[in-house]
Amino acid sequence: MTNQATVKKITIKEVAKDAGVSVAAVSKVIRNAYGVSPALRKKVELSIKVLGYRPNTSARGMRGKTFTIGVLIAGLGNAYLPKLLEKINATIEKSDFKMLIGLGQGELSIESSLIESMIDNNVDGLILVAPRLSGTALEKYAKQIPMTVIGHVEDTAVSFDTINGDDYLGAQLATKALINTGVENVKMISLLLREFDEFDLNRERERGFLATLKEANISNGAEDRIFRSSDNEEQLRKDLNLFLDDIKTPCAIFCWSDIHAVPLLDECQKRHLVPQKDVFIIGYDNTPIASYAVVNLSSIDQQAEVQGELAADAILERIKGRSEAKHCQVAPTLIARKTH
Known part of the structure; x- marks a missing residue:
């Protein structure tokens, strides 16, 4: 029998072991995935070069x-x-x-x-x-x-x-309904701004709210009409109470989501604020709880x-x-x- 020399194929596990990282980390470097640090990339690429690792691209394409x-x-x-x-x-x-x-x-x-x-x-x-x-x-x-x-x-x-x-349109519908109550003290409860918020749907809701106020000629101090709050439940309650401490009634309030609208309604009831007299609230998302008789909250349904x-x-x-x-x-x- 003739012995034939065989070339051992280097695996991704061996690269990971040589570089002292996980297999997932090696995979990220190979795929040029987001979030790979320069130090990690350099370490993995060095191991790939030293070991002579070649990704099996044909197998990858055939995996189905x-x-x-x-x-x-x-x-x-x-x-x-x-x-x-x-x-x-x-x-x-x-x-x-x-x-x-x-x-x-x-x-x-x-x-x-x-x-x-x-x-x-x-x-x-x-x-x-x-x-x-x-x-x-x-x-x-x-x-x-x-x-x-x-x-x-x-x-x-x-x-x-x-x-x-269409979050801009949704905000318009809610704001117009609140203006139609005859209350000029119209406010919006929104989310805290994030680092990457340029394409956040909530920004569209804020734009729709402000534009509708402007159309109704009640836009003086419009930016001050937006109150931003955390969506953390414990902090939210604190924020809502700070908001209520500062409002003058009657007040009409557009909430970016039922997540804020329902707790706001609850806090209003604790303060004995009368619905459709002291406060008018519209939420967003039309979540199941909004339809409960005890809540009975108007809301924007975004389908x-x-x-x-x-x-x-x-x-x-x-x-x-x-x-x-x-x-x-x-x-x-x-x-x-x-x-x-």
């Missing part, structure tokens, strides 16, 4: 679909999410895909880690719901994997699709199910090969119960 779609959500606190997620799941299941949910907890580092983990686990596409990441970061990830984003108002993005409600179906259809099209960006906007409606 996993029939999974990753869905990243910022948190579980918004009751708007269940209808959205249910519709996404129902739509992709018709094409034999399954949904994997990642919880970003509103942290940039966690969101980035989850996206990279989903990419490493070969999901076929990603749907991101109200991500905290910047447009630049989203573009970088979208060049690695098909991506659709909900709640990120960037209709100029070229590498990923966006699905949004969660429609957005979910559009997002699912968009990511399936991306997976099938569509490369041109698609940007969809869904018209909201005002669900008028009583303007509390």
Whole structure:
């Protein structure tokens, strides 16, 4: 028998061991993933060069679909999410895909880690719901994997699709309804500004609010009419009480979300402020709790199910090969119960 010399193929595990890092870290460097530090890249690239590692690109291209779609959500606190997620799941299941949910907890580092983990686990596409990441970061990830984003108002993005409600119009509908009560002391409770907020849907709601005040000729000191609060439950209650300590009644209040509107209504009731006399409140998202008789809150319905179906259809099209960006906007409606 003739002995034949064999050349041992270097594996990604050996590169990781030589560099003293994880396999996932090596994968990120190879994929040019977002968030890799220069020091980590230099260390891994040196090990690749010394060991002579060559990624098996042909195997990577032949791996085929996993029939999974990753869905990243910022948190579980918004009751708007269940209808959205249910519709996404129902739509992709018709094409034999399954949904994997990642919880970003509103942290940039966690969101980035989850996206990279989903990419490493070969999901076929990603749907991101109200991500905290910047447009630049989203573009970088979208060049690695098909991506659709909900709640990120960037209709100029070229590498990923966006699905949004018309938040500017929604704010207009709410603000006009409050102005029609005859109350001139109209205010908005919004979220605290973030580092990357240029394409945040809440900025669109603020713009719609301010524009409507201007149209009604009650825009003097308009910026002062916006009160920004945390979405942390404990801090929110403190912020709302500070807000109520300072308001003059009667007051009409547009809340960026039912997340703020329902606790605000609760705090008003503790202070014996009379609905439709002392305070008028309209929320956003038309979450199930808004329709409860004890709450009975008017709210803007941004058609969660429609957005979910559009997002699912968009990511399936991306997976099938569509490369041109698609940007969809869904018209909201005002669900008028009583303007509390």
